[in-house]
Amino acid sequence: MASSFKLLVGKIREINQRYSKPHIEMTPLVKISLMALRVYLLLLVGLIVYKFVVTLTTGAVQ
Secondary structure (H helix, E strand, O other): HHHHHHHHHHHHHHHHHHHOOOOOOOOHHHHHHHHHHHHHHHHHHHHHHHHHHHHHHOOOOO
16 A cells, blocks of 8 residues: 555656646746736635635525
8 A cells, every 4th residue: 555655656756847847938928828817716716715614604505
């Protein structure tokens, strides 16, 4: 069990090392667009967490 876990961790580390640097060049517009998408995603996740917390504290589902 422990050896298969170590094997899995080693494989994940190998994959992370292989893809740590991007292989394609991005224009500044693409970088800005990707950053905007990240911000939008974080905003949506924040809203979902906020709604979850409010629903838990009020005890009512709307």
